[in-house]
Amino acid sequence: MSHRLVACEHCDYLHVEDDIPPGFVARCIRCGSPLYQAQKGTVERPLAFAITALVLFLIANSFPILTFAMEGRTESNTLLSGVVTFWQEGFPFLAFMVALTSIAAPLMLVGAYIYVLAPLYFGFVVPGLRAVWRVLAVIRPWSMLDVFLIGLLVALTKLTDFADVIAGPAFYAVCFLIPTTLLMSTTLDPRTIWRRLAPENLRYAMLEDLEELRAGTAQEKATGWMTCETCAFVVTDSAARETGGKCPRCGTHLHHRKSGSLSRAWALLVTAVVLYIPANIFPIMTITYLGRAESDTILSGVVVLLQSGQWPIAIVVFTASIVVPIMKIVLLGWVYAATGLGLAGPLRERTLIYRVTELIGRWSMIDVFMVSILAALVKLGNIATVVPGFGAVAFCAVVILTMLSAMAFDPRLIWDRAGMQKEQGMSS
Ligand SMILES: [Zn+2]
Ligand SMILES: [Zn+2]
Structure with missing residues (x-):
């Protein structure tokens, strides 16, 4: 299993991605909004x-x-x-x-x-x-x-x-x-499609990164990551600094919240x-x-x-x-x-x-x-x-x-x- 992190677009609750059967939708456990669908075969x-x-x-x-x-x-x-x-x-x-x-x-x-x-x-x-x-x-x-x-x-x-x-x-x-x-x-x-368009060496935020965030100060916990508003990619603040505040997967400018x-x-x-x-x-x-x-x-x-x-x-x-x-x-x-x-x-x-x-x-x-x-x-x-x-x-x-x-x-x-x-x- 990948242990990749997925954030809810509607409430920002973090989840660990899991395999789900085709045709099913994974939902946020906190607000109930859809998180992702099972991969339905090809394009x-x-x-x-x-x-x-x-x-x-x-x-x-x-x-x-x-x-x-x-x-x-x-x-x-x-x-x-x-x-x-x-x-x-x-x-x-x-x-x-x-x-x-x-x-x-x-x-x-x-x-x-x-x-x-x-x-x-x-x-x-x-x-x-x-x-x-x-x-x-x-x-x-x-x-x-x-x-x-x-x-x-x-x-x-x-x-x-x-x-x-x-x-x-x-x-x-x-x-x-x-x-x-x-x-x-x-x-x-x-x-x-975002997965297939991602740069080759793209590093996904993982469960381990979360452990690191947890260990951080309260301030870091509150603002430790950003979710891309376009492709829902989870970017830790330290990773965002490396890319100049842009999503490493799709290039959208990242914000903790819409300003x-x-x-x-x-x-x-x-x-x-x-x-x-x-x-x-x-x-x-x-x-x-x-x-x-x-x-x-x-x-x-x-x-x-x-x-x-x-x-x-x-x-x-x-x-x-x-x-x-x-x-x-x-x-x-x-x-x-x-x-x-x-x-x-x-x-x-x-x-x-x-x-x-x-x-x-x-x-x-x-x-x-x-x-x-x-x-x-x-x-x-x-x-x-x-x-x-x-x-x-x-x-x-x-x-x-x-x-x-x-x-x-x-x-x-x-x-x-x-x-x-x-x-x-x-x-x-
Ligand atoms: Zn949610
Ligand atoms: Zn993105």
Whole structure:
């Protein structure tokens, strides 16, 4: 057995790595967050999924998603046309966010997998593997094609009431792309790749190093090692001095904790709360139908869906656009406040709440995608037109700011501030 040390990314509890059966996930004994997955064979399967995803992505970007027919006129949209429409209508922020989340990030994600896994599988050498795999961790949360698909279904529901809508090849490509990219991500633990990309003579922090740390002074015990925020490599302070404060495995700058994380997290969250007001007051879009204009806010959009009897979709939109943002703001606020005050209490649950809010926040983008699709598709002058509104800008900003806030926060503070010193755990 290796006796390598593994630190929990969410609470910094140290564990000794152990072999686990394939398909199992090792969890932190203190906070319950996942530590690592059992090595699932080779890079072959994720590489195959990544190549399939790239082909589907190219189809999704080359053909129309929906074709909309009304009064003898037709209009089609592609993935890019939502971006172009936002730009032309004077909403550069929305154009940028839709381009990032539905085109650039998914493409970079799939591209990064192929760029790194293909050389590992076929055994050739290309430069910058570590840099590409490092960027992957930054891109991953911004790839939102799954959320885009739900936005597409909501747009479809709104359109079928008053026009004929035909799904194009890109629609089906997006439908298949979601499970393909999901399989690509879940069949590979990124840490497996970090092992293969590690420099030859890399020295892992071992159980013996821990004994040494234990023997040190109390000060050394509290700050004896750092965990890389990108590849979760455990670096003792003395090893970090040798590499100039950089992770010897992936090159990321090391910190004991993210600096100023609590105040940055608060600042971003408070800004989100302020913008939440215009996000709900101003219309997210204005629909002109046969010369009559009607504006929709986030809430009235849900009411319209309910009135037209679209219960399931109304519940999805209500949850994603109203329940999730409010819950996320309240729960993050509570986690930050409890951490700042150093409150004891259910720390394990607090960590779980943080992890869940970090995962679900992106689903609130459904309404933004819906507006981008409707505005790109419904452009028939006085017969039918959809124009984006300022509410969509404010709402998109709320979603992004709460995501950035959760990213800025260092969940290890939950444990530090509650008076728990870094503990040197022994189990795996
Ligand atoms: Zn933990
Ligand atoms: Zn690293």
